Amino acid sequence: MRTGRPSRRSRLLSVAGALALLAPLLAGCAGGGPDDGGVIRLRFQSLAWQKESVAATKSLVAQWNTAHPGIQVQYVQGSWDTVHDQLLTAFEGDEAPDIIHDASDDLADFAHGGYLADLSGLLPRRLKDGIPARSWDTATFGPGVYGVPFLQEPRVLIANAKLLKSSGVRIPTPEQPWSWAEFRQVTKELSGEGRYGVAWPLKEPVSATLNLSLSTGGRLFTPEGDGRTKVEFTSGDATVPATIRDQVNTDKSAARSALGMGGSDTLPGFFGGMYAMVPLGFSYRQQIVQQAPPGFQWTVLPPPAGSAGLDQGVSPQTLSIAQDSPHRKEAAEFIDFLLSPANMVRLAKGDWMLPTGTDALKDPALHTPDNGWATGAALAPHLRSAPAQSVRGYPEWKDKVATPALQEYYSGAIDAAALRKRLVQDGNRVLARYQR
Numbered sequence: 001m002r003t004g005r006p007s008r009r010s011r012l013l014s015v016a017g018a019l020a021l022l023a024p025l026l027a028g029c030a031g032g033g034p035d036d037g038g039v040i041r042l043r044f045q046s047l048a049w050q051k052e053s054v055a056a057t058k059s060l061v062a063q064w065n066t067a068h069p070g071i072q073v074q075y076v077q078g079s080w081d082t083v084h085d086q087l088l089t090a091f092e093g094d095e096a097p098d099i100i101h102d103a104s105d106d107l108a109d110f111a112h113g114g115y116l117a118d119l120s121g122l123l124p125r126r127l128k129d130g131i132p133a134r135s136w137d138t139a140t141f142g143p144g145v146y147g148v149p150f151l152q153e154p155r156v157l158i159a160n161a162k163l164l165k166s167s168g169v170r171i172p173t174p175e176q177p178w179s180w181a182e183f184r185q186v187t188k189e190l191s192g193e194g195r196y197g198v199a200w201p202l203k204e205p206v207s208a209t210l211n212l213s214l215s216t217g218g219r220l221f222t223p224e225g226d227g228r229t230k231v232e233f234t235s236g237d238a239t240v241p242a243t244i245r246d247q248v249n250t251d252k253s254a255a256r257s258a259l260g261m262g263g264s265d266t267l268p269g270f271f272g273g274m275y276a277m278v279p280l281g282f283s284y285r286q287q288i289v290q291q292a293p294p295g296f297q298w299t300v301l302p303p304p305a306g307s308a309g310l311d312q313g314v315s316p317q318t319l320s321i322a323q324d325s326p327h328r329k330e331a332a333e334f335i336d337f338l339l340s341p342a343n344m345v346r347l348a349k350g351d352w353m354l355p356t357g358t359d360a361l362k363d364p365a366l367h368t369p370d371n372g373w374a375t376g377a378a379l380a381p382h383l384r385s386a387p388a389q390s391v392r393g394y395p396e397w398k399d400k401v402a403t404p405a406l407q408e409y410y411s412g413a414i415d416a417a418a419l420r421k422r423l424v425q426d427g428n429r430v431l432a433r434y435q436r
Helices: 015-027 051-067 083-092 108-112 125-130 133-139 161-167 180-189 205-216 235-249 256-260 263-271 284-291 328-338 341-351 370-382 394-411 416-434
Strands: 040-046 071-077 099-103 148-152 155-160 221-223 229-231 277-281 298-301 312-314 317-321 383-385
Touching: 040 051, 040 328, 051 071, 051 328, 051 341, 071 328, 083 099, 083 108, 099 328, 125 328, 133 148, 133 317, 133 383, 148 341, 155 161, 155 205, 155 284, 155 370, 161 298, 180 235, 205 235, 205 312, 205 394, 229 416, 235 394, 235 416, 256 263, 256 394, 263 277, 263 284, 284 370, 298 370, 317 328, 328 341, 370 383, 394 416
Parallel strands: 040 071, 040 099, 312 383
Antiparallel strands: 099 317, 148 317, 155 277, 155 298, 221 229
């Protein structure tokens, strides 16, 4: 199991089904109010799920409660696997938690639906100024801000250090990364004797493709100026998928079998020397530390760079406030406490991710070469809002159009012209239904 944010398979669940499955949780998620003693009670639904991150979050809630006897926060455990439909059901039933942990790419429909409070006038100046504008962009929809982005995860290359050194290839750094063309050549040089230069775990190919394509100038989604968005497939959008396809089908430097894998599925082969490198989310480092065999040497490398340098898209974890919460001011005060620089570092280390806060990112613990922390921190200035962040209809486009099209393209079943036609023509038909 991976150590970052799991995929949300529940997007395909019906709301009725989610209600039946999550009724016990919803019973504990109703917005809080003052009790007979005048104490304000807030409910905070957290999606922390690793042992370290759950412990850190619960500890901070307890610290708040001790210091604020008049504003008590109840920790409610949520799940990444069911959060979208669970929240939709909770909103519709007026049972939403006051403070909501989610991810920025899940907020658009809730923000447009009026379920989330606009935080623009609720957050203190310290918090607003302490997080860069590029991070706030991920949670901004129209004129409003509907979440506080606080944890982010770049994609990196996890490499077998011993194989890399013995091959003689140039070792990339954030200051001098590989180009995509050089990366393709390196994977060929690292292949041979039953080994592939890279394994691309692309069971869910859309996010990785779109976010890495920012480095080559790809955007795919183009605003039209009237609030609408259209799909365009430019040369910048084509570079990354073409590289992956060529590695799999032409160079044989990427393992075909990995295309249907999740990130965790590639680790046994990586540990066994079958793959020299695996592109993974930054938080997978924890899993590698826990599972790598004794003596296994690994390193963290930056992803390849293109015309836009090392830019890549991210969808940070966020904290939002329910529009119907009767205590939005107090909820914002708790968020401000939870995301102080020191606390943000604590949460980031618990999840093996990066904080968004400028001061938090300066913490020396995030700049040590141990376990690749320094490489990840060097990528932080290059993290941008994911291209699909605010696109209405993106989940359907992703599931019905982009995922099958990219899977067929990477396997060699269709060519670039067919990929472009499906992403653009079929994709725009889907988006049009959401933009009438």
